Amino acid sequence: MPPVPNTDAYMVLGYVAIITITSLYILSLALRYRNVHKDIEALSE
Amino acid sequence: MSVIGVSKSQSEQELVHQTLFTNTHYRNVILRFWSLAAVFSFAISLYFALFYAGTDATMGNVQRVFYMHVSAFAGASVSFFVTLIAGGMYLWKRKQKWDTLGLAGVEVGFVLSIITLVTGSIWARPTWNAWWTWDPRLTSAAIMALTYAAYLMLRNGIESPERQRTFSAVYGILAFSTVIFTFMITRMRGDTIHPNVIGSSPVNAKGTFEMVDNMRVAFSVNMWAWCVFIAPVLVWWRIRLENLSNTAKLRRAEFLSQEN
Helix, strand or coil: CCCCCCCHHHHHHHHHHHHHHHHHHHHHHHHHHHHHHHHHHHHHC | CCCCCCCCCHHHHHHHHCCCCCCCHHHHHHHHHHHHHHHHHHHHHHHHHHHHCCCECCCEHHHHHHHHHHHHHHHHHHHHHHHHHHHHHHHHHCCHHHHHHHHHHHHHHHHHHHHHHHHHHHHHHHHHCCCCCCCHHHHHHHHHHHHHHHHHHHHHCCCCHHHHHHHHHHHHHHHHHHHHHHHHHHHHCCCCCCCCCCCCCCCCCCCCCCCCHHHHHHHHHHHHHHHHHHHHHHHHHHHHHHHHHHHHHHHHHHHHHHHC
16 A cells, blocks of 8 residues: 655645635724724714 | 714614614624634634544545635635525615625635635645646636626726615626536536545546545534634624724715715
Protein backbone atom coordinates (compact mmCIF):
# COMPACT_ATOMS: atom_id res chain seq x y z
CA MET A 1 0.00 0.00 0.00
CA PRO A 2 1.48 3.42 -0.98
CA PRO A 3 2.23 5.86 1.88
CA VAL A 4 -0.31 8.60 2.71
CA PRO A 5 0.86 11.84 1.01
CA ASN A 6 1.81 14.73 3.29
CA THR A 7 -0.68 17.49 2.38
CA ASP A 8 -0.87 19.06 5.86
CA ALA A 9 0.27 22.49 4.65
CA TYR A 10 -2.67 22.70 2.22
CA MET A 11 -5.09 21.66 4.97
CA VAL A 12 -3.75 24.42 7.25
CA LEU A 13 -3.92 26.93 4.37
CA GLY A 14 -7.54 25.92 3.68
CA TYR A 15 -8.66 26.43 7.27
CA VAL A 16 -6.72 29.69 7.61
CA ALA A 17 -8.54 30.93 4.48
CA ILE A 18 -11.96 29.95 5.88
CA ILE A 19 -11.34 31.64 9.24
CA THR A 20 -9.80 34.75 7.62
CA ILE A 21 -12.62 35.32 5.09
CA THR A 22 -15.34 34.74 7.73
CA SER A 23 -13.59 37.03 10.25
CA LEU A 24 -13.11 39.78 7.64
CA TYR A 25 -16.81 39.71 6.77
CA ILE A 26 -17.85 39.86 10.44
CA LEU A 27 -15.41 42.75 10.97
CA SER A 28 -16.84 44.56 7.93
CA LEU A 29 -20.37 44.16 9.35
CA ALA A 30 -19.23 45.49 12.75
CA LEU A 31 -17.45 48.50 11.23
CA ARG A 32 -20.38 49.41 8.99
CA TYR A 33 -22.75 49.04 11.96
CA ARG A 34 -20.58 51.37 14.06
CA ASN A 35 -20.34 53.99 11.28
CA VAL A 36 -24.11 54.05 10.71
CA HIS A 37 -24.65 54.38 14.47
CA LYS A 38 -22.29 57.36 14.54
CA ASP A 39 -24.19 58.97 11.63
CA ILE A 40 -27.51 58.58 13.44
CA GLU A 41 -26.06 60.02 16.65
CA ALA A 42 -24.65 63.01 14.75
CA LEU A 43 -27.98 63.64 12.99
CA SER A 44 -29.85 63.44 16.29
CA GLU A 45 -27.72 66.13 17.99
CA MET B 1 -36.87 50.49 15.60
CA SER B 2 -35.53 52.23 18.71
CA VAL B 3 -32.02 53.21 17.80
CA ILE B 4 -30.73 55.65 20.38
CA GLY B 5 -33.77 56.79 22.26
CA VAL B 6 -34.81 59.65 19.98
CA SER B 7 -38.53 60.17 19.41
CA LYS B 8 -39.72 58.69 16.14
CA SER B 9 -41.18 60.80 13.37
CA GLN B 10 -44.21 59.66 11.40
CA SER B 11 -42.08 58.62 8.42
CA GLU B 12 -39.81 56.65 10.75
CA GLN B 13 -42.80 54.85 12.20
CA GLU B 14 -43.80 53.95 8.64
CA LEU B 15 -40.28 52.62 8.08
CA VAL B 16 -40.59 50.43 11.18
CA HIS B 17 -43.80 49.06 9.68
CA GLN B 18 -41.81 48.13 6.54
CA THR B 19 -38.88 46.63 8.46
CA LEU B 20 -38.01 42.95 8.80
CA PHE B 21 -36.94 41.65 12.22
CA THR B 22 -37.31 44.92 14.14
CA ASN B 23 -35.26 45.06 17.33
CA THR B 24 -37.65 43.77 19.96
CA HIS B 25 -36.28 42.38 23.23
CA TYR B 26 -37.51 38.90 22.30
CA ARG B 27 -35.75 38.99 18.90
CA ASN B 28 -32.56 40.39 20.44
CA VAL B 29 -32.42 37.40 22.80
CA ILE B 30 -33.02 34.93 19.94
CA LEU B 31 -30.35 36.56 17.78
CA ARG B 32 -27.79 36.54 20.62
CA PHE B 33 -28.45 32.86 21.37
CA TRP B 34 -28.38 31.98 17.68
CA SER B 35 -25.10 33.86 17.26
CA LEU B 36 -23.59 31.99 20.21
CA ALA B 37 -24.88 28.73 18.74
CA ALA B 38 -23.24 29.64 15.40
CA VAL B 39 -19.85 30.20 17.08
CA PHE B 40 -20.23 26.99 19.06
CA SER B 41 -21.32 24.98 16.00
CA PHE B 42 -18.33 26.33 14.04
CA ALA B 43 -15.99 25.11 16.81
CA ILE B 44 -17.72 21.71 16.89
CA SER B 45 -17.59 21.37 13.09
CA LEU B 46 -13.85 22.22 13.18
CA TYR B 47 -13.31 19.47 15.76
CA PHE B 48 -15.22 16.92 13.67
CA ALA B 49 -13.42 17.86 10.45
CA LEU B 50 -9.92 18.00 11.92
CA PHE B 51 -9.96 15.28 14.59
CA TYR B 52 -13.01 13.05 14.37
CA ALA B 53 -12.96 12.18 10.64
CA GLY B 54 -10.22 9.80 9.60
CA THR B 55 -7.38 10.69 7.24
CA ASP B 56 -7.98 9.88 3.57
CA ALA B 57 -5.40 7.34 2.37
CA THR B 58 -4.91 8.79 -1.13
CA MET B 59 -5.19 12.58 -0.54
CA GLY B 60 -3.90 12.90 3.02
CA ASN B 61 -5.06 15.66 5.37
CA VAL B 62 -6.03 18.14 2.62
CA GLN B 63 -9.19 16.06 2.18
CA ARG B 64 -10.39 17.56 5.52
CA VAL B 65 -10.94 20.88 3.69
CA PHE B 66 -13.77 19.16 1.81
CA TYR B 67 -16.10 19.22 4.86
CA MET B 68 -16.20 23.01 4.99
CA HIS B 69 -15.78 23.51 1.23
CA VAL B 70 -19.04 21.67 0.47
CA SER B 71 -20.83 23.06 3.55
CA ALA B 72 -19.93 26.65 2.63
CA PHE B 73 -21.40 26.03 -0.83
CA ALA B 74 -24.55 24.64 0.81
CA GLY B 75 -24.72 27.72 3.08
CA ALA B 76 -24.32 29.98 0.03
CA SER B 77 -27.11 28.09 -1.75
CA VAL B 78 -29.40 28.55 1.27
CA SER B 79 -28.64 32.31 1.28
CA PHE B 80 -29.28 32.62 -2.47
CA PHE B 81 -32.50 30.64 -2.06
CA VAL B 82 -33.59 33.18 0.58
CA THR B 83 -32.96 35.90 -2.04
CA LEU B 84 -35.06 33.96 -4.57
CA ILE B 85 -38.00 33.78 -2.14
CA ALA B 86 -37.52 37.42 -1.05
CA GLY B 87 -37.52 38.52 -4.71
CA GLY B 88 -40.84 36.78 -5.34
CA MET B 89 -42.32 38.21 -2.15
CA TYR B 90 -41.20 41.73 -3.04
CA LEU B 91 -42.76 41.56 -6.50
CA TRP B 92 -45.96 40.33 -4.91
CA LYS B 93 -46.22 42.54 -1.80
CA ARG B 94 -43.99 45.52 -2.74
CA LYS B 95 -42.72 45.81 0.87
CA GLN B 96 -39.22 47.10 1.51
CA LYS B 97 -38.49 44.35 4.06
CA TRP B 98 -38.38 41.72 1.29
CA ASP B 99 -35.80 43.78 -0.59
CA THR B 100 -33.70 43.98 2.59
CA LEU B 101 -33.89 40.20 3.00
CA GLY B 102 -32.88 39.68 -0.64
CA LEU B 103 -29.87 41.96 -0.31
CA ALA B 104 -28.75 40.23 2.91
CA GLY B 105 -29.03 36.81 1.24
CA VAL B 106 -26.89 37.90 -1.72
CA GLU B 107 -24.13 39.46 0.39
CA VAL B 108 -23.79 36.47 2.74
CA GLY B 109 -24.11 33.99 -0.12
CA PHE B 110 -21.38 35.81 -2.03
CA VAL B 111 -18.96 35.62 0.93
CA LEU B 112 -19.65 31.89 1.34
CA SER B 113 -19.15 31.40 -2.43
CA ILE B 114 -15.71 33.00 -2.11
CA ILE B 115 -14.90 30.55 0.71
CA THR B 116 -16.03 27.69 -1.57
CA LEU B 117 -13.86 28.87 -4.48
CA VAL B 118 -10.76 29.54 -2.36
CA THR B 119 -10.91 26.26 -0.43
CA GLY B 120 -11.62 24.36 -3.65
CA SER B 121 -8.55 25.88 -5.23
CA ILE B 122 -6.40 24.94 -2.21
CA TRP B 123 -7.73 21.36 -2.29
CA ALA B 124 -7.15 21.13 -6.06
CA ARG B 125 -3.44 22.05 -5.89
CA PRO B 126 -2.19 18.73 -4.38
CA THR B 127 -5.09 16.67 -5.79
CA TRP B 128 -5.20 17.88 -9.43
CA ASN B 129 -1.74 19.45 -9.46
CA ALA B 130 -3.26 22.85 -10.36
CA TRP B 131 -4.70 25.80 -8.40
CA TRP B 132 -7.35 26.36 -11.07
CA THR B 133 -8.62 24.70 -14.23
CA TRP B 134 -11.49 25.68 -16.52
CA ASP B 135 -13.43 22.57 -15.60
CA PRO B 136 -17.24 22.87 -16.11
CA ARG B 137 -17.95 22.79 -12.34
CA LEU B 138 -15.27 25.35 -11.45
CA THR B 139 -16.32 27.62 -14.30
CA SER B 140 -20.00 27.47 -13.33
CA ALA B 141 -19.15 28.15 -9.66
CA ALA B 142 -17.07 31.19 -10.70
CA ILE B 143 -19.93 32.43 -12.93
CA MET B 144 -22.32 32.02 -9.99
CA ALA B 145 -20.12 34.12 -7.68
CA LEU B 146 -19.61 36.79 -10.36
CA THR B 147 -23.35 36.93 -11.11
CA TYR B 148 -24.07 37.77 -7.47
CA ALA B 149 -21.15 40.21 -7.31
CA ALA B 150 -22.76 41.99 -10.27
CA TYR B 151 -26.06 42.13 -8.29
CA LEU B 152 -24.32 44.11 -5.55
CA MET B 153 -22.60 46.47 -8.01
CA LEU B 154 -25.56 47.05 -10.35
CA ARG B 155 -27.98 47.58 -7.45
CA ASN B 156 -25.92 50.50 -6.19
CA GLY B 157 -25.94 52.06 -9.65
CA ILE B 158 -29.73 52.62 -9.67
CA GLU B 159 -30.83 55.87 -8.03
CA SER B 160 -34.62 55.44 -7.85
CA PRO B 161 -35.37 53.26 -4.73
CA GLU B 162 -38.45 51.69 -6.33
CA ARG B 163 -36.57 50.74 -9.53
CA GLN B 164 -33.62 49.52 -7.46
CA ARG B 165 -35.84 47.16 -5.47
CA THR B 166 -37.71 45.87 -8.52
CA PHE B 167 -34.46 45.30 -10.42
CA SER B 168 -32.93 43.50 -7.41
CA ALA B 169 -35.96 41.25 -7.00
CA VAL B 170 -36.02 40.20 -10.67
CA TYR B 171 -32.22 39.80 -10.78
CA GLY B 172 -32.21 37.75 -7.54
CA ILE B 173 -34.81 35.37 -9.00
CA LEU B 174 -33.02 34.94 -12.35
CA ALA B 175 -29.56 34.63 -10.73
CA PHE B 176 -30.66 31.52 -8.84
CA SER B 177 -30.45 29.63 -12.13
CA THR B 178 -26.63 29.80 -11.75
CA VAL B 179 -26.90 27.95 -8.39
CA ILE B 180 -29.00 25.18 -9.96
CA PHE B 181 -26.63 25.06 -12.94
CA THR B 182 -23.56 24.77 -10.65
CA PHE B 183 -25.21 21.94 -8.71
CA MET B 184 -26.33 20.07 -11.83
CA ILE B 185 -23.30 20.51 -14.09
CA THR B 186 -21.34 17.52 -12.74
CA ARG B 187 -24.44 15.38 -13.31
CA MET B 188 -24.89 16.61 -16.90
CA ARG B 189 -21.30 16.75 -18.19
CA GLY B 190 -19.20 13.61 -18.31
CA ASP B 191 -15.94 15.50 -18.97
CA THR B 192 -15.75 17.22 -15.58
CA ILE B 193 -13.04 16.10 -13.16
CA HIS B 194 -14.87 17.46 -10.10
CA PRO B 195 -16.17 14.67 -7.83
CA ASN B 196 -19.76 14.54 -6.47
CA VAL B 197 -20.64 14.21 -2.81
CA ILE B 198 -24.31 13.33 -3.39
CA GLY B 199 -24.71 10.56 -5.95
CA SER B 200 -22.07 8.90 -8.09
CA SER B 201 -19.11 10.92 -9.42
CA PRO B 202 -18.43 11.45 -13.15
CA VAL B 203 -16.18 8.82 -14.78
CA ASN B 204 -13.27 11.28 -15.19
CA ALA B 205 -13.49 12.63 -11.62
CA LYS B 206 -10.17 12.98 -9.77
CA GLY B 207 -10.07 13.17 -5.98
CA THR B 208 -13.03 10.89 -5.26
CA PHE B 209 -13.13 9.02 -2.00
CA GLU B 210 -15.46 6.64 -0.25
CA MET B 211 -17.14 8.22 2.77
CA VAL B 212 -16.86 5.93 5.76
CA ASP B 213 -19.13 6.37 8.81
CA ASN B 214 -17.04 8.90 10.77
CA MET B 215 -16.55 10.99 7.61
CA ARG B 216 -20.31 10.98 7.07
CA VAL B 217 -20.87 12.22 10.64
CA ALA B 218 -18.26 14.99 10.23
CA PHE B 219 -19.86 16.01 6.93
CA SER B 220 -23.37 16.12 8.48
CA VAL B 221 -22.16 18.23 11.43
CA ASN B 222 -20.51 20.72 9.06
CA MET B 223 -23.57 20.93 6.79
CA TRP B 224 -25.77 21.53 9.85
CA ALA B 225 -23.44 24.25 11.22
CA TRP B 226 -23.20 26.23 7.96
CA CYS B 227 -26.81 25.87 6.74
CA VAL B 228 -28.71 26.18 10.04
CA PHE B 229 -26.52 28.47 12.15
CA ILE B 230 -23.72 30.37 10.38
CA ALA B 231 -25.45 31.47 7.13
CA PRO B 232 -28.82 32.42 8.73
CA VAL B 233 -27.14 34.32 11.59
CA LEU B 234 -25.00 36.32 9.16
CA VAL B 235 -28.12 37.08 7.07
CA TRP B 236 -29.94 38.31 10.19
CA TRP B 237 -27.05 40.60 11.24
CA ARG B 238 -26.91 41.97 7.68
CA ILE B 239 -30.65 42.69 7.84
CA ARG B 240 -30.06 44.63 11.07
CA LEU B 241 -27.34 46.69 9.40
CA GLU B 242 -29.64 47.50 6.46
CA ASN B 243 -32.48 48.48 8.81
CA LEU B 244 -30.13 50.83 10.64
CA SER B 245 -28.85 52.27 7.32
CA ASN B 246 -32.44 52.95 6.23
CA THR B 247 -33.09 54.79 9.51
CA ALA B 248 -29.95 56.89 8.95
CA LYS B 249 -31.06 57.73 5.38
CA LEU B 250 -34.48 58.79 6.62
CA ARG B 251 -33.04 61.01 9.37
CA ARG B 252 -30.62 62.57 6.89
CA ALA B 253 -33.53 63.38 4.55
CA GLU B 254 -35.53 64.86 7.43
CA PHE B 255 -32.53 66.89 8.55
CA LEU B 256 -32.02 68.28 5.03
CA SER B 257 -35.72 69.13 4.64
CA GLN B 258 -35.60 71.04 7.97
CA GLU B 259 -32.50 72.91 6.78
CA ASN B 260 -34.33 73.98 3.62
